[in-house]
Amino acid sequence: MKTDRRDAVHADQIRQHGGLAGLRAETALESALTRPRNKWVYDEEHDVATLAAAYGFALVSSHPYRGGNKRISSLAIATFLGISGCDFTGTDEDIVGAMLGLAAGHVSEDALASWIRDRISPSK
Secondary structure (H helix, E strand, C coil), X not given: CCHHHHHHHHHHHHHHHCCCCCECCHHHHHHHHXXXXXXXXXXXXXXXXXXXXXXXXXXXXXXXXXXXXXXXXXXXXXXXXXHXXXXXXXXXXXXXXXXXXXXXXXXXXHHHHHHHHCCEEECC
């Protein structure tokens, strides 16, 4: 996603749901967005859930934005799954719980991948 589009999505989330606007650390964001690509290239075992989890985990744990990191993480997961031909079948409550667990350090990247795997189906 291009920088201006990415920033517009974040700003829209902040307008809709509140929080601090703006980027906290460009390098943290770039690192988070590179994580799935690195998994694709260097990890022999990866699937769409593993790569989606890499986006989610990296965006929550690196806190690239001043606010809204969990929301951006969940949007990144959903967007990546959609682009990859999958529908997320979990509820809003499911994703909120997962993002809160991730932010609190109770959910690992592997656990997030497994959680995603259990809640996706091929797009129709």
